[in-house]
Amino acid sequence: MDVKTLCLGVLSYQEATGYDIKKYFENAFSHFFPAGYGSIYPALSQLLENGHVTCTEQAQDKLPDKKIYRITSSGQAHFKAAIAAGNGSHKVRSEFLVQAYFAEMISPERLKEVVDSRVASWQASLDAISEHKANPEGWPAGVLFSMGFGEAMLAAATTYIRENRHLIEGASAAASHPEKAAA
Amino acid sequence: MDVKTLCLGVLSYQEATGYDIKKYFENAFSHFFPAGYGSIYPALSQLLENGHVTCTEQAQDKLPDKKIYRITSSGQAHFKAAIAAGNGSHKVRSEFLVQAYFAEMISPERLKEVVDSRVASWQASLDAISEHKANPEGWPAGVLFSMGFGEAMLAAATTYIRENRHLIEGASAAASHPEKAAA
DNA sequence: ACCTGCATGTAATTAGTTACATGATTTT
DNA sequence: AAAATCATGTAACTAATTACATGCAGGT
Numbered sequence: 001m002d003v004k005t006l007c008l009g010v011l012s013y014q015e016a017t018g019y020d021i022k023k024y025f026e027n028a029f030s031h032f033f034p035a036g037y038g039s040i041y042p043a044l045s046q047l048l049e050n051g052h053v054t055c056t057e058q059a060q061d062k063l064p065d066k067k068i069y070r071i072t073s074s075g076q077a078h079f080k081a082a083i084a085a086g087n088g089s090h091k092v093r094s095e096f097l098v099q100a101y102f103a104e105m106i107s108p109e110r111l112k113e114v115v116d117s118r119v120a121s122w123q124a125s126l127d128a129i130s131e132h133k134a135n136p137e138g139w140p141a142g143v144l145f146s147m148g149f150g151e152a153m154l155a156a157a158t159t160y161i162r163e164n165r166h167l168i169e170g171a172s173a174a175a176s177h178p179e180k181a182a183a
Numbered sequence: 184m185d186v187k188t189l190c191l192g193v194l195s196y197q198e199a200t201g202y203d204i205k206k207y208f209e210n211a212f213s214h215f216f217p218a219g220y221g222s223i224y225p226a227l228s229q230l231l232e233n234g235h236v237t238c239t240e241q242a243q244d245k246l247p248d249k250k251i252y253r254i255t256s257s258g259q260a261h262f263k264a265a266i267a268a269g270n271g272s273h274k275v276r277s278e279f280l281v282q283a284y285f286a287e288m289i290s291p292e293r294l295k296e297v298v299d300s301r302v303a304s305w306q307a308s309l310d311a312i313s314e315h316k317a318n319p320e321g322w323p324a325g326v327l328f329s330m331g332f333g334e335a336m337l338a339a340a341t342t343y344i345r346e347n348r349h350l351i352e353g354a355s356a357a358a359s360h361p362e363k364a365a366a
Numbered sequence: 367a368c369c370t371g372c373a374t375g376t377a378a379t380t381a382g383t384t385a386c387a388t389g390a391t392t393t394t
Numbered sequence: 395a396a397a398a399t400c401a402t403g404t405a406a407c408t409a410a411t412t413a414c415a416t417g418c419a420g421g422t
Binding site: 001005006009012028029031032033034079080083084086087088089090091092093094095096097098099100101102103104105106107110114115117118121122140141142143144145146148149150152153155156157159160161164167168170171 | 184188189192195211212214215216217262263266267269270271272273274275276277278279280281282283284285286287288289290293297298300301304305323324325326327328329331332333335336338339340342343344347350351353354
């Protein structure tokens with residue numbers, strides 16, 4: 001399951017340009033399947049080669065030609081197979097948790113920066129989801145489910161950090177101010 | 184921040200072979216920074232080239248020579264810098280959530296399989312963490328923190344699935360049994 | 367008999383990220 | 395004056411995964 005498959009997924013809902021698809025990714029998949037232009041444009045080229053999509057160029061005034069992609073029936077079949085074939089993996093790669101794990105190696109100031117920015121980033125995602133939920137215009141169940149999942153995880157994460165950051169911040173402070181730890 | 188850095192981190196606690204490090208990864212990092220032999224052995228070779236570790240070969244009876252790696256002072260400095268330089272990123276790549284998002288495209292049977300196996304996998308991780316917590320032998324605060332974080336996330340995830348899987352399973356069933364949905 | 371643990375690695379492939387390259391229009 | 399929006403892409407690089415390759419010892 002790769003960016004190609006997700007692009008087909010978006011195109012199964014509506015025709016779109018690469019640019020549109022990037023925006024869709026940001027709104028819908030950013031918290032569980034991030035992708036940038038550097039992976040989306042090549043993915044669309046490959047899908048076109050394989051006949052999973054067609055492309056119509058539309059000239060524009062003072063802007064590059066728009067390339068509108070549409071899914072083909074081969075693409076539809078391919079997407080359905082790919083989505084069912086997925087093994088349900090769920091992978092986390094967290095620099096943040098590595099830094100937390102080795103908190104004693106980091107200065108208290110730097111550690112605070114790292115934790116604060118992580119919490120801020122999660123809070124921003126949480127706000128974005130709240131905004132989406134504000135107008136639930138007949139979304140499919142899967143959309144609601146994955147949005148709710150993201151919300152639940154982000155809420156759990158921010159709560160955990162708020163309640164437990166003292167554990168690592170204490171350790172880091174103790175390392176650089178041993179006199180206080182001893183007192 | 185890559186596998187090389189994590190290897191240095193492990194070696195900052197104790198000398199180890201590639202094999203040992205792999206086991207350490209499984210116990211400690213698996214839920215936020217997975218890595219296999221295919222990334223650990225090459226990482227150690229590179230660290231050796233860069234002088235961040237030394238290596239002593241120890242002959243063994245009927246087994247390949249053991250290569251014991253030890254961190255150097257250059258490695259220690261490098262590790263400290265790398266850990267502080269990390270930007271605290273936290274990335275999720277989830278095939279499972281993609282499948283949930285497009286649940287209507289999957290047969291109810293297959294969807295159930297996928298959800299069940301995901302829950303089982305999370306439950307297994309949760310059990311592993313519980314086991315670790317059973318004997319808290321003076322671990323550094325960071326270890327406790329990241330373990331607790333994993334636990335909190337896994338608990339939130341499994342709870343969410345249990346309470347909300349009907350949303351997607353209903354959608355999938357409706358798609359393949361339209362007569363029931365209409366009734 | 368088979369699987370797990372111990373112990374090493376390489377090679378090919380896959381995939382994604384980052385930076386580069388261009389440029390008008392509209393909003394702040 | 396600067397930033398964001400619209401709109402396209404490529405090239406170099408980074409990094410990790412997967413499969414391959416070997417082989418004994420001990421447990422079930």
